[in-house]
Amino acid sequence: MKKLKKEITKNSLKKEKLTFIDVHCHLDICENIDRIVRNANRKNVNTIITNGINPSNNKKVLDLAKKYEKEGVKAALGIYPIDALSLKDEEIDSELNFIRENREKISAIGEVGLDFKEDLTKREKQIKIFVKFIMLAAELNKPLIIHSRGAENQCIDMIERAGIRKVVMHHFSGDMNLVDKIAQNNWFLSIPSSIKYSEHFQNIVKRIEIENLLCETDAPFLNPFKTGQNEPVNVLESYKKIAEIKNMKIEDVAKKIKENYEKVFAH
Ligand SMILES: [Zn+2]
Secondary structure (H helix, E strand, O other), X not given: OHXXXXXXXXXXXXXXXXXXXXXXXXXXXXXXXXXXXXXXHHXXXXXXXXXXXXXXXXXXXXXXHHHOOOOOEEEEEOOOHHHHOOOOHHHHHHHHHHHHHOHHHXXXXXXXXOOOOOOOOOHHHHHHHHHHHXXXXXXXXXXXXXXXXXXXXXXXXXXXXXXOOOEEEEOOOOOHHHHHHHHHOOOEEEEEHHHHOOHHHHHHHHHOOHHHEEEEOOOOOOOOXXXXXXXXXXXXXXXXXXXXXXXXXXXXXXXXXXXXXXHHHOO
């Protein structure tokens, strides 16, 4: 009897321990980092992947992952496609080496990809650099966190051809045929907290199974409350909306998303 009681208490305690995960933000460019990490932990946002966008940010990202290791901050290193354009080939290659050297300290390669919205003239250079990052992810066996604005089809095509399996499409703006393709590939779409008002992301959640979803904030950008900086605690807005659309309890959404997270990021 005593044993049973103990077991029940243990189970209910287990149940209470919710974990929420922000798989994509930029802590290094947020203000009041101490405070927002605490805010996140207080609401059980216990895993926060902060993404690098260029060589100097990547160093800051590594420092943050070290400083806030206990708070669940983890590093993804990469070069944002627009930032990549101002770097020389040697600088890109030396950053790839920097990432290689720090492979034990990182959870993923990101934020990398293609952005054809802003610059129409330098697509070739972006593609060349993106290939290098895809190959690096394969070499290090790390997931890819992908930015694909205005180049969704091409990004998917390149990753498919490389045979990469652990892929997170961050803030995916492509159409529903491509969303289906991502799901068929068993990749993941990370749903930003801006789903609170974004019909596009609400439609994605309606369209595909929870097995293909993760959650993110892209903090400090895309505040779901529309004013001020976004922060990882707001990833709860993604969970709430998914729970509402899928008609699930938020605890069950959290459990599912955690399982998905482990599939991609656990090694
Ligand atoms: Zn981002």
